[in-house]
Every structure is written in structure tokens, then in C-alpha cells.
Amino acid sequence: MKEYNWSTIEKYFEGDLSPSELAAFKTLMDNGKDFKEIVDLYEEIESSLTSRASTQEEENGLRNTLEDFGKVYIKADVNEKKSKIFSLKKISTYLVAASLVVFASLFYYNHSKISYDDFANHPNLDLVVRGNTSEHLIKAQDAFNAKKYKLAANEFQIILNEDAAKVDVQLYLAISLIEQNKFDKADGLLEKIIDGKSIYKNKAIWNLALSKLKQKKYVACKAILTTLPKESEDYDNAKKIIEKL
């Protein structure tokens, strides 16, 4: 390839060429297709790599958001499929029992105060993703799914000590703490998530309300539930609690 005067090309983009140099440069561009191509490529490479370097932080922020949505929508899809298979297989066996439970619950519902246990149905966690072999994450997930919340909380805490920014882990730690009646720390964690911009915000609002319900702080519970947006998956349950309270 021909040698070019790169310094002149740089000066052209910086606007540092004298009027006569600029005129000569433009003539070269007009008359030489190859030269114009080189100048365009120079500009493209510089602007592309500059943009990449200067937006790295912003791009990482977007990546975190997309990863969170991926976990919610794509991983959630796996869970949904599992539960569908489960319900189809077991439906005949449990149909009668289930309807009895529904009648019993309705009866009980109308005659008692609403309670935390009615709504704290924590779905199984599926946090261990490909390539992530964190021993603590596996232990935390297994313990949480087995409802061993003390052990789960310890493991979640260890993970957060290594990386305090993991919002999903903060959320599950908070739930594990509510289960152990350690409300102050749980509520603090949830409030922090609610103040942030993560996609776990609605889950944090819902669980903070459940925490207040468990503490029998009914006014606070109701007030928090009213802030839950309509698109939240817990919105219908929130409405039920508000009506009862």
C-alpha cells in the first residue's frame, strides 16, 4: 500500500490545515478515489474506537440491565415450562384435594386477618447460570429452595461481601432475613433496592410490604402496596391484601 502523510490527515480532521493546505488536500480527495477511501477509513476507525472507549461504562450499565431482563424473561420461561409439566402430570391427583383447600381457604379468609404466610410463596431460585460455578451461589440457592433461610442468608451475605452490587442477591438475602424475622436489616436492603433503578424494584416493593405484613404493621403494608405499579406480577395479590386491610 502507498505511504500517506498521516499527519496531514489528522490535521485535516482537527481543522488545523492552512487554507492553501486545505485546498490541496481537497483536490487530492476529489481526484483520487483511493485517497478518499483512506481518509474515510481513518475517520471511521478513529470515531469507532473513540466511541467504544468513551462509552464503555455506559455500555456496561446497559449490559447489566439486559442480563437482569434475560434472567427474568428467559430463565423465567424455563421455570414456567417446568411448572406447566408439573401441573399437567399431577393435576388429576391433586384436583379434589386442591378444591377442598380452596374452599377451606375462602372460608378461613373471610374470618381471619390476612397473614404473611398466605402470600410469601417464594419461587425456586435459578441463579446458577452457565459458567458460574460460585460455590456460595450454589449453596445459597440450594438452601433457599429447601427453605433453609438461615444458611441461605449466610451464603448470600458472603456473595455480597465479594460484590456488593448484586441486586438480585440483595433481594434474596432480604427475603431470607424476613423469613427469620430479622426485619430491620431486610427492610433496609429492600428500601435500597426500591430507591435504585434495577428491575428488581417491584419485587422489592412487594417483599417490603410482606415484611410489614409479617410485623403486623398494616398501615405501612397498605401504603407500600399502593406504590406497586400495575405491570408488577404481584399486583393482583397486592390488590387482594389492600382490600382485606
Place this chain on the structure above:
Amino acid sequence: MDKKQHSDHKYIIALLNNDNRVLNELYQKFSNKIVRYIINNSGNYDDAQDVIQETLITIYRQAKEKKFILTCPFEAYFFLLCKRKWLNKINKKEIKKVTVLLDIVSITDEQEHLAAETEIFEKRTSLFEEKLLELGGKCKELLDLAFKIKKMQKVAEVLGVSYGYARKKKSECIGKLVKMVKGSSKFNNLTTI
């Protein structure tokens, strides 16, 4: 050419602004078909998640660097990009289009064109990055600083050299990159549309 922005351009703006509400809508509306497509073509949920995320990052980069304007509905454009990314990964380029597009709205020339533009953007910028890595040494060090700090006066101060020298070196290093990119066999197939 004057490009008319489609109302779905809101998804591009959401990527630029990291807007949770609209990105939530994007995943809710569009991820399902792509997941099904990848699962039906030898992939799994992790693959689907990777492909969707990397495609969205490419669109974000194109919007950031090239002020990309979406002139057609997002769904088909996004699906095409994810599909091709997945096919490139599994090296099954010969899968028939008709089986692929059964459950999606028809693909117009404009959507094909926009998707091709985004793909070429991605390949060109990846080639630039690849060559920057290959460049290595003092040149890479200087360019990394220049691209990050932008002001050459500051770059010169950091490197302890004169402004004139830093600027001359920067132009020579980009020149080397230009030659490496232009000399690459990949580059010939990556002309802009």
C-alpha cells in the same frame, strides 16, 4: 437520504438511555419468538440469552456511533439479526429461510437492508478492535489513551512527551491501523451499504 423514523425507534432510544420500562416491554414482546427459534435450532436458553443480549448491544453501539435510525418495525429487524447471529455461531448457514420465518411477520426489503447494515457495522467495528489488539506495543498504549482521553494535550502530559510528538505519533499509529484493516482479507467483504 432523508430517513423517516419508525415509531418503534423508541426501543433504540431505550437502549441509549438504559430505560428499564421500555426495555422491559422489549423483552416481554420480542424475546419469546427468538428463544423458540434458537431452542428449535440446536440451542438452549443460555444461548438465547447471549444472542439477544449481544444483538441489543450491537444495535446500541450502532445507534451511539452512527446515529442509527430505525425506519421499519423493530420485531422483524431484531429477529433477523438474532437469527443470523445464531446461525453464524452454529455454522448452519444453509438452513432454509422458509422454516425460519414461519411464525414471524413477513420480512420486507427494507428490514433486510437495515439488518444487513447493522451486521456490516458490527463486523467492521469488530475488525477495528481486533486490529487494535494486534497492533499492540507503544502504538496501542498511545491510541488507548487518545481514544479515552480525547484531548491530545492531556495524552502528551500523561506520556511525558510534547504535544506535537503525541499528535504525530497518534496519526502514524492510526495510519498503521488503517493499513492493517485495509490489508485484511475480511475487509473486502465488508463494504458499507
